[in-house]
Amino acid sequence: MGFKRRATAHWEGDLKSGQGRMSTPQSGLFEGTRYSFGTxxxxxxxxxxxxxxxxxHAGCYSMALGFILQNAGFxxxxxxxQAEVAMETSPGPHxxxxxxxxxxxxPGIDAAAFADIAANAKDNCVISKAxxxxxxxxxxxV
Incomplete structure (x- = not known):
């Protein structure tokens, strides 16, 4: 069984003086949240x-880690x-x-087993793969 998640974005204007709004209509968490060059x-x-x-990514990784730990008996x-997205601005933002x-x-896990499971979660969390x-x-x- 598959499923889809959706978000929307609206933008008006040029890059530096324009502004937009983002929404997450399924959850209602964001409704017209502002974004712009300045944000x-x-x-x-x-x-x-x-x-x-x-x-x-932080949320997905935390859930994946919890799941893989559970499957290992912990x-x-x-x-x-914390997930930190590193950006460069040249030759354009990326x-x-x-x-x-x-x-x-x-409780009950040793450092080596935790490190292996943490790496597994990094490689297999949905956002890492996405x-x-x-x-x-x-x-x-139009």
Whole structure:
């Protein structure tokens, strides 16, 4: 059984003076959340695509780690993950990588087993895999 998740984005104007809104209609978590050049490349209040990618990756990784630990017979009492998306601006803005930092409390596991399971979760979390997937597009001019 498959499923789909959806988000929307609306943009008006040019890159530097324009602005947009993002929404997540299925969950209702975001409804018209502001994004702009200033929120993406500066410190203005709002969100940006890279921050949302980092949040998605941190959440996905934490869940994957918990699942793989469970399958190995362990239960984490705490998993805290930070995902940092590294960006370069030349020759144009592009992501160059994601660094995951995780701290976890897992009773009964040794450091070597935890390191192996943590690496497995990094390789197999849905977002880690998605970053290497092809992207398709339907474009229509109205």
């Amino acid at each position: 993406r490349f500066g410190d203005e209040k709002g969100t940006n695509p890279e921050e949302l990618l980092a949040a998605a 239960t984490a009492t705490r998993i805290d993950t 992501a160059v990588g994601v660094h995951l930092t995780v701290t976890a409390t897992v 970053l290497a997937l092809p992207v398709t597009l339907d474009a229509k001019l």
